Each structure stands twice: as C-alpha cells, then as structure tokens.
Amino acid sequence: MRDGLVLRLDRLTKRFGPLVAVDDLSIAVRAGEIYGLIGPNGSGKTTTVKMAVGLYRPTSGRVEVAGVDLVAEPERAKRALGYVPDEPFVYDKLSGREFLHLVGELYGIPRAARGVRIERLLGLFPITEVIDGFMERYSRGNKQKLTILASLLHEPRVLVIDEPIVGLDPESAIKTRELLLAFARDGGTVLLSTHTLAFAESVCHRVGLLEAGRLVQEGDLETLRRIAGLPGASLEALYLHFAGRG
Amino acid sequence: MRLVLRLLAWRARAASAFVREREVAKLVVAGGFALLFGLVVTGEYLFFVRAFRAVLQFPVAAPALTLYALEGFLALVFVLAVVSFVVTGSAVFFRARENRLLLTTPLPLRALFLLRAVETALLTSWSFGVLALPALLALGSVWERRAGFYLAGLALLGGFVLFAAALGTLITAATAAALGHFRSRAGIVAVGGGLLALAAALLGRFVIPTQADLYALFQPGSLNGTPAAIYFLEAKFTYWPSHPFASALFGMATGGLAHRLPGALTVSLGLVLGACLLAAWPGRALFTRAIREAAEGVVVARPEGEVATPRGRAVFPVLLRGPVGALLEKDLLGFLRNPQEVGRGLFLAFLLVLYTVFLFRIPTREIQSAEEVVARLVAFTLVATGYFLTTFALRFVFPAISLEGRMAWVVFSSPLSFAHLLLAKFTLYTLGLFGVMEVLSLVGLLRLGVGLHGFVWWSLLLFLMTLTVVSVALALGTLWPNFREENAEALATNAGGLLTSALCLGYVGLVGWLGYRFFLGLLGGERPLGWVAAVAGLSLLVAAGPLWRARRAAAAFEVV
Numbered sequence: 001m002r003d004g005l006v007l008r009l010d011r012l013t014k015r016f017g018p019l020v021a022v023d024d025l026s027i028a029v030r031a032g033e034i035y036g037l038i039g040p041n042g043s044g045k046t047t048t049v050k051m052a053v054g055l056y057r058p059t060s061g062r063v064e065v066a067g068v069d070l071v072a073e074p075e076r077a078k079r080a081l082g083y084v085p086d087e088p089f090v091y092d093k094l095s096g097r098e099f100l101h102l103v104g105e106l107y108g109i110p111r112a113a114r115g116v117r118i119e120r121l122l123g124l125f126p127i128t129e130v131i132d133g134f135m136e137r138y139s140r141g142n143k144q145k146l147t148i149l150a151s152l153l154h155e156p157r158v159l160v161i162d163e164p165i166v167g168l169d170p171e172s173a174i175k176t177r178e179l180l181l182a183f184a185r186d187g188g189t190v191l192l193s194t195h196t197l198a199f200a201e202s203v204c205h206r207v208g209l210l211e212a213g214r215l216v217q218e219g220d221l222e223t224l225r226r227i228a229g230l231p232g233a234s235l236e237a238l239y240l241h242f243a244g245r246g
Numbered sequence: 247m248r249l250v251l252r253l254l255a256w257r258a259r260a261a262s263a264f265v266r267e268r269e270v271a272k273l274v275v276a277g278g279f280a281l282l283f284g285l286v287v288t289g290e291y292l293f294f295v296r297a298f299r300a301v302l303q304f305p306v307a308a309p310a311l312t313l314y315a316l317e318g319f320l321a322l323v324f325v326l327a328v329v330s331f332v333v334t335g336s337a338v339f340f341r342a343r344e345n346r347l348l349l350t351t352p353l354p355l356r357a358l359f360l361l362r363a364v365e366t367a368l369l370t371s372w373s374f375g376v377l378a379l380p381a382l383l384a385l386g387s388v389w390e391r392r393a394g395f396y397l398a399g400l401a402l403l404g405g406f407v408l409f410a411a412a413l414g415t416l417i418t419a420a421t422a423a424a425l426g427h428f429r430s431r432a433g434i435v436a437v438g439g440g441l442l443a444l445a446a447a448l449l450g451r452f453v454i455p456t457q458a459d460l461y462a463l464f465q466p467g468s469l470n471g472t473p474a475a476i477y478f479l480e481a482k483f484t485y486w487p488s489h490p491f492a493s494a495l496f497g498m499a500t501g502g503l504a505h506r507l508p509g510a511l512t513v514s515l516g517l518v519l520g521a522c523l524l525a526a527w528p529g530r531a532l533f534t535r536a537i538r539e540a541a542e543g544v545v546v547a548r549p550e551g552e553v554a555t556p557r558g559r560a561v562f563p564v565l566l567r568g569p570v571g572a573l574l575e576k577d578l579l580g581f582l583r584n585p586q587e588v589g590r591g592l593f594l595a596f597l598l599v600l601y602t603v604f605l606f607r608i609p610t611r612e613i614q615s616a617e618e619v620v621a622r623l624v625a626f627t628l629v630a631t632g633y634f635l636t637t638f639a640l641r642f643v644f645p646a647i648s649l650e651g652r653m654a655w656v657v658f659s660s661p662l663s664f665a666h667l668l669l670a671k672f673t674l675y676t677l678g679l680f681g682v683m684e685v686l687s688l689v690g691l692l693r694l695g696v697g698l699h700g701f702v703w704w705s706l707l708l709f710l711m712t713l714t715v716v717s718v719a720l721a722l723g724t725l726w727p728n729f730r731e732e733n734a735e736a737l738a739t740n741a742g743g744l745l746t747s748a749l750c751l752g753y754v755g756l757v758g759w760l761g762y763r764f765f766l767g768l769l770g771g772e773r774p775l776g777w778v779a780a781v782a783g784l785s786l787l788v789a790a791g792p793l794w795r796a797r798r799a800a801a802a803f804e805v806v
Contacts, residue, residue: 053659055805078661089652091576093583095558098576102562105572106660111561132557134583150656 004030005064006080006189007052007158012061014047014213021047023213025061029191031157034184036200037193038239039210045193046086048210049162052191053083066157079107082151086162086193088143092136096127096146099135100153107154114153121149124179125172140167148176152183159183161192165199177203201235209242217242249353250361271741278744282751287380294384302388310463310475312385313496317479318453319381320488320495324410325445326597327374331414332421332441333589335366339533340422340540341586349537359419359533363525366418367411374410378403385499395498402498402511405518406491412521413487416529417441422536438589442596452483454603476503490514569662573670577646590641595682598634601627602690617769620694624704625762627690631683632711632754636747638679639719644746645737646671646720648727654805664800671720680712700768707761707781714785715750721792722746725799753788757781 007029014022022044029035037045050056052063054070054077063070068077090099097118104114122128125145130138138146144167151159164180165173180190180203194200200207201221208218217224225233228241301311339362348358382399385391421437455463459482467474483489490513497507563575581587647667650657657667684705691701726742737743760781767774 050805055655055658057802057804075661075663078659081659083655083659085655087652089655091580091653091656093580094562094576097560098558098562098579102572102576103656103660105563106569106657106662108569108661115561132560134558 006031006066007035007160007191008062008064009048009052010062010064012048012051012063013059014044014051014056015059021213022051022058025210025213025215027191027208027215027218029158029189031187031189032184033205034180034190034192034203036204036207037191037210038195038197038200038207038235040243043210044213045210046162047213049086049160049191049193052160053081054078079154080157082154082156082159084144084147084151084159084161084164086166088140088147088167090135090138090143090146093134095134096131096138096142099146100150103150104153109154117153117155121152124149125175141169141172144168145172148179152179156188158189158191161190163194163196164192165194165196173199197234197236197239207235209239211243249357250364253361254364275739275741275744278741278748279739282744282747283376287376290377291380291384294381295388298384298388304464306466306473307464307475309500309502310473310479312500313476313479313492313502314455314459314463316385316492316496316499317483317486317489318455319377320406320492321453321483321486322449322600323374323377324406324486324488325449327370327407327410328414328417329441329445329593329596330370331366331411332418333438333586333593334370335362335414335418336422336589337586338362338366338369339418340537345537345540355534355537356530358537359530362533363411363415366414367407370414371407371411374403374407382495385495389499391499398498399495402491402494402514405514406488409487409491409514409518409521412518412525412529415525416521416532419525419529419532419536422540423532438585438592442592446596446599449600450603452486472503487517490517569660570666570670570673573657573662573667574674577671577674581642587642591638594634594638594641595686598631598683598686601630602686616695617766620696621762621766621769623694624691624696624700624765625758627687627694628704628707628711628761629754629758631687631708632715632757633751635679635683635712635715636719636750636754639675639715639750640738640743640746643671643675643716643719644723644743646675647724648729648731648737650729652729654729658803658805664803665797668720668724668796668800672716675720676713676716679716680709683708683712696765696769700765703764703768703778706778707757707764710781710785711754711757714753714789717789717793718749718753719746721789721796722749724796725792727803729805749788749792753784756784760784 005028007027009025009027012022012025013020025044025048027035027037027048037048039045047056051058052065052070054063054074057071063077065077066080068080070077091102094102100118100121101114104118109117122131125148127142127145130142135143135146144165148161148164151161159180161180164176168176177199180192184190184205192200192204206218206220207224209216217227219227221235221238224235224238224242225231228238230237230241233241297315298312301315302308304311339359342362345358382396382403386395386399425437462478463475465475469477480493483492486492490510493503494507494510494514497503497510503510563572565578566572566575581591650667658664687704687708688701691704692698696704722742722745723737726740728737728740731737738746760777764774764777764781767777
C-alpha cells in the first residue's frame with residue numbers, strides 16, 4: 001500500500017455494449033477516510049461500487065484493496081472488503097441469525113467467535129425481536145440493517161456501501177452515521193454511494209461528483225466550496241452548482 | 247369475464263412478443279422446443295399404436311384389455327391432473343406476486359378467481375394433452391375409426407380436463423380456507439402428502455392390475471353376448487369419477503357396450519357441469535375468504551406474538567461445515583422450508599414410485615424367455631429413471647445458479663471462489679438425486695430378479711447417469727444464467743434449457759440401449775464390462791465439455 005491508500009480505483013472503465021457506464025475513473029481512499037460518491041441517476045455510482053467489490057469486471061483499469069489486485073486475487077482481496085448493496089436482497093427462507101452465520105461461514109469465522117460477534121452486532125440496531133424469524137417477513141428497513149451488520153461481521157478493513165440509509169427509520173439512520181464515523185475513526189476505509197446529500201455531508205471526509213460515468217469534481221467540502229466560489233454552501237447547493245442546475 | 251379474457255390476451259401477447267419482433271435466437275429456441283415436443287408426441291403415438299395392436303392379438307381379451315387400458319389411463323390422468331392442479335394452484339391462486347397489485351385495483355375477486363383457475367388449468371393440463379392426444383389418435387387408428395370419432399373424443403377429453411380443473415379449483419380453495427393464513431408449512435406439506443398418499447392408495451388398488459385381474463381379463467366367458475371381463479371391469483371402476491368418460495370413449499372406439507353409450511355421455515356431462523357449479527359457488531366463496539387472509543399475511547406486518555411465525559435455528563449450519571457446507575445447507579433449508587418446492591419434488595418422486603409399483607406387479611415368472619424381457623425391463627427402467635432425472639434436473643438443477651438471483655451478491659462479494667459454489671451445488675444434487683433414485687428403484691429392480699450383483703451394476707450405471715445429467719444441467723444453467731428471473735420453470739425455457747433437454751434425453755436413450763446390452767449379457771452369465779465402459783466413456787464425453795465451458799464462463803460472471 002502506497003501513501004496509506006487502502007482502496008484504489010485506477011482508471012476504471014466499464015462498457016455495456018455501446019454504453020460507457022464508467023469512463024476512466026480514478027479514486028483513492030485512505031485508511032480512516034469516508035469517501036462519498038454522489039451524482040444523478042445513471043451517472044455510474046452503482047456500477048463503480050459493483051466494480052469495487054468484484055461483482056462487475058472492469059472493461060479496463062484496476063481495483064486494489066489493501067494492496068491486493070481484486071481481479072488477479074479476488075479471494076484474498078475480498079477478505080478485506082465488506083459490502084452493502086443498494087437493494088438488500090436476502091434469502092427469504094433463512095432467519096436473520098442464520099443469514100449472519102452463513103456470511104460468517106463464507107468468511108471463515110470460527111463458530112464460537114461468530115456467535116460472540118453476532119450478539120455484539122445485534123446490539124447496534126433494534127432487530128433482536130425479528131432476528132430469528134424468516135427474512136421473507138422482514139421490512140425493507142430491517143433487511144437493510146441486517147445487511148449492514150453482515151458487512152461488519154468479518155471486521156473488514158474496507159466498507160463499500162451503496163445507499164446506506166434508504167428504508168431506515170430516522171433513529172437507525174443516525175445510528176448508521178455514528179457506526180460509519182466510528183468505523184473510520186478506528187482506521188477503517190469507507191466508499192459509499194448516496195443520493196442523500198445531507199447524510200453524505202454529515203459523514204464524508206471527501207466526496208466525488210459523477211456525471212455520465214466521469215468524475216467531474218472531487219474534494220472535501222471546503223475545497224469544493226472554494227472551487228465553486230460559494231463559501232459556507234451546503235453540499236446540496238454545491239451539487240446543484242457543479243451539475244449546472246444551480 | 248371480458249376483463250379476464252383481456253388479461254389473458256395481454257399475457258399471451260407479452261409471451262409471444264418475440265414472434266412479432268422476430269428475434270431469431272428466441273424463435274430458434276421456440277422451434278427447438280416445438281420439435282422436441284413433436285418428437286415426444288410422435289414417439290408416444292407409435293408406442294400406443296404398438297400396444298393397442300398387441301392387445302388385438304388376443305381376440306378373447308382384446309375388448310377387456312382395451313377397456314382396462316382406458317379406465318386405468320383416465321383414472322391415472324385424473325389423479326395426476328387433480329394433484330398437479332392443487333400443488334400448482336396453491337402457488338398460483340394465493341402466492342402470485344401480482345396479487346398484491348391486483349388486490350389494490352377495482353378488479354372483482356370473482357374475476358381474479360376465474361383468472362387464477364384458468365391460468366392453473368393452462369399450466370397443468372398441457373401435460374394431459376401430451377399423454378392423451380397420442381393415445382386418442384392411436385386408439386382411432388388401430389380400431390379404424392372415422393373423423394367423427396376424433397372430434398367426439400376431443401370434446402369428451404376436453405370435458406374431462408374441465409372436470410379435473412374444476413375439482414382441482416374446489417380442493418385448492420378449500421385447502422387454503424382450511425389452512426387459514428396459508429402459512430403453516432406443516433399443514434401444507436400434510437395436505438400435499440395426504441393427497442399423494444390417497445392417490446397412491448387409490449391407484450395401487452384400482453389402476454395397477456393384480457395378477458388376479460390379469461387372469462380375469464383373459465377368461466373367455468360371456469354374459470348376454472358381452473365378455474364377462476367387461477362386467478368385471480365395469481364393477482371395479484364404478485365409483486371412479488373417470489369411469490363414465492372411459493366407458494364412453496371405449497364405446498365410441500370399439501362399439502362395445504353401445505347401449506350404455508348415451509348414459510355414459512350424459513353422466514360425463516353431468517359430472518363436468520356439477521364440478522363447475524361446485525367450483526363456481528362454494529369454491530369461489532372459499533377463495534374469497536382465503537385470498538384476503540393470504541394477502542394480509544404477506545403484506546401486512548402484524549404485532550409480535552399475534553401470529554405464530556416460523557423461526558430459524560440458533561446456530562447455522564448444523565449438518566455441514568465450512569463455506570461449501572453452509573451453502574449446501576442453505577439450499578437444503580430453502581427447499582425444505584418452501585412447501586411449493588417440496589410439493590413439486592414429492593410429485594415427481596410419486597410418479598417414480600408409481601412406475602416402480604407397476605414393475606412390482608409384472609408377472610415375470612410366467613414370462614417365457616425371461617432374460618430378454620427382464621433385460622428390456624431393466625433398460626426401460628433405466629430410461630424412465632433417466633427421464634425423471636432430466637425432468638428433476640431441469641426444474642431444480644438447471645436454475646440452481648440463476649436462483650442465487652438477486653441474492654448472488656452475498657456469495658460473489660465474499661472470498662469464496664465460484665468453483666466452490668459450483669462444487670456445492672454439484673455435490674448436493676448428485677448425491678441427493680442418486681440417493682432418492684437408488685432407494686426408489688431398489689424394490690422394483692430386486693423384484694425383477696436381477697439379484698444383488700445386478701443391482702450393484704445398476705447402481706453404478708445410475709450413478710454415472712446422475713453425475714452426467716446433473717453436470718450438464720448445472721453447467722448449461724451456468725452458461726445461460728439469468729439472475730433477474732425468479733421463476734424456476736421459466737428459467738428452463740431458454741436456449742440452455744432446450745440444450746439440456748435435448749442432450750440429456752439423447753444421452754439417457756443411449757445409456758438405456760447400452761444398459762440393455764449389458765444386462766442381457768449379465769443375465770446370460772457373462773461379464774460384459776465393455777458396455778459399462780462405454781457408458782462411462784459416453785458420460786465423460788457428454789459432461790466434460792459443458793463443465794469446462796461453464797468454469798471458463800463463470801470467471802467472467804457479473805452479478806446484477
């Protein structure tokens with residue numbers, strides 16, 4: 001790892017036939033940093049996130065996680081990754097607890113340690129009442145909470161989260177924010193994609209604005225305000241400014 | 247009614263869009279399935295013609311044997327049609343996702359009920375056509391009937407399908423109403439198991455001939471010019487709902503029992519109308535009660551403790567260990583906790599049990615040149631087992647990778663390699679299917695007198711066949727994945743499904759022939775190992791290519 005960079009997306013391009021979803025995108029995120037991807041629908045945020053966790057193969061470019069090339073050594077690189085998808089699809093016929101055990105088993109966490117970690121994680125969100133019921137009966141919010149807990153189970157170095165608070169109640173959204181800040185404080189790295197600009201403003205150390213698959217602006221809030229010439233502006237105002245709609 | 251027709255027409259238009267849009271790939275796949283279907287129907291027709299001609303070789307017993315074939319056939323089809331309707335209907339009537347949308351629209355519940363009944367009937371009655379149409383054609387051809395017979399026969403069988411569908415509708419609605427929120431898995435499995443057990447008992451008692459039945463059919467005596475065996479059969483099947491239909495078809499085809507034909511036709515018509523009335527009145531009322539509860543159970547979150555929700559286990563996995571073991575156990579639980587899937591699996595197993603019971607009743611000791619006949623029967627059993635394996639593989643193994651579906655992110659974002667996932671599915675289905683088929687075929691095979699030694703060789707052939715069919719289905723399912731489709735039956739209708747069907751059925755046919763040569767030699771006291779080696783070589787040839795391609799393709803998998 002060079003310069004403390006834990007997650008590097010280097011000149012990533014993704015094409016779907018004639019459509020260029022992500023175009024020559026480079027992002028680097030340090031340990032202890034939360035990086036937010038913002039942009040309109042179809043700008044390439046989810047495609048970028050999926051390439052960052054190995055669900056999509058880049059047409060060109062490279063993804064490096066904790067110094068390991070994700071395409072060349074996917075199993076090693078993925079051990080350092082935790083992922084929360086934009087839609088929390090889960091196995092309907094398993095209970096939440098069984099799901100957490102399954103994820104733990106996939107990451108090779110011994111059963112005893114798994115049990116202790118699951119109990120600890122269940123204290124983070126109020127879902128203990130439903131955790132032993134089949135997930136087909138969960139609300140979207142509870143599924144979202146469960147996938148967030150599952151992503152933390154193997155104590156990853158990097159969290160990649162697509163739309164972290166969609167479907168969450170306000171209390172859980174606040175908890176998620178605290179959770180991410182604590183994760184970064186402890187040296188973790190976070191790449192998140194979101195449409196909720198207030199949330200991004202409250203947790204991200206840096207944000208990148210994507211449009212048509214390209215990174216059009218990047219920096220912390222102060223830098224973006226300086227570039228836009230809008231001192232004290234909110235992320236929402238900056239977004240509208242850079243998107244040419246302000 | 248107009249609304250229901252419009253909804254059905256809209257669906258038919260959506261399903262046939264590829265014809266209008268002239269998508270070459272889809273047209274080729276549809277043509278391939280049509281060709282496969284045509285080949286199967288032609289094969290059945292030739293089989294029925296041969297069977298009916300063989301019956302005519304015995305002038306004394308020919309009418310009775312023909313009537314027995316029709317009574318048994320329609321009784322069997324009746325039971326299968328009703329059970330299949332209830333198993334499929336429980337999902338179509340009450341679990342269709344579209345219900346959530348339709349229940350919020352002004353669509354009257356009676357229209358929804360009719361729509362679901364028609365849909366289920368269409369889904370379950372096509373298999374009846376595959377069996378009954380070639381049988382009707384063969385019957386008319388052997389007994390040299392004119393066009394009027396075929397038209398009347400079609401009308402009669404159409405009425406029979408309507409009768410079975412109406413009864414199926416009534417039972418489906420009654421079961422749902424009796425099970426309340428339709429959420430008791432044990433209840434659903436109990437009803438399904440009960441229906442299958444009842445069907446097995448009835449079929450075992452009436453449809454499968456005992457040796458005494460066979461002797462009675464060949465008795466030459468007659469009463470008032472009608473063979474006594476005909477009266478015997480009339481009495482045997484009197485209480486079967488399919489009896490008037492079989493009697494009428496027999497009369498129209500052979501001219502036998504002509505004086506009873508009007509009566510049989512009238513009773514048949516009465517049964518159809520009665521069943522439709524029962525379905526339309528109490529059936530619809532029961533549906534109206536049950537659909538509201540079913541929709542509530544799915545859509546509305548209820549206060550904790552108000553309903554007994556199914557609960558998972560405190561630890562997982564319990565039976566197996568490691569990532570592969572956990573995935574296997576996840577699939578196993580997913581299957582066992584889904585009453586519809588269990589029902590379909592049980593239904594397929596039930597058909598194989600039925601076939602085995604038929605084998606058990608064959609009077610092999612009375613047959614001359616027994617070695618030849620036993621070798622043929624063993625080979626036929628091998629082909630039948632292979633056919634069941636292929637059906638099962640298309641329904642459960644082919645979609646296995648695709649059905650990871652929108653949850654595929656769990657596995658593909660983890661450090662588990664795809665090879666491990668493939669291995670997990672491969673192990674589960676190969677061992678599971680082999681175990682089930684082995685147990686089901688054990689009794690029938692030993693009854694045929696192949697001995698323990700022969701059974702060991704049979705097991706080896708069966709294992710090779712299972713290994714190959716599972717490999718082909720899994721590999722081609724991987725080469726044609728569709729992570730967005732949740733309907734397992736729809737998944738197997740793409741090009742991969744067609745290729746799996748054609749490849750597996752062709753392979754099974756060849757293994758049947760090689761198996762026949764092997765058992766003919768074995769029962770003759772030889773050790774014809776060359777034939778087993780040929781099966782092994784063929785299996786390797788068929789499975790290796792798709793597996794190799796699947797591993798390569800999987801390296802470039804992308805998960806939606």
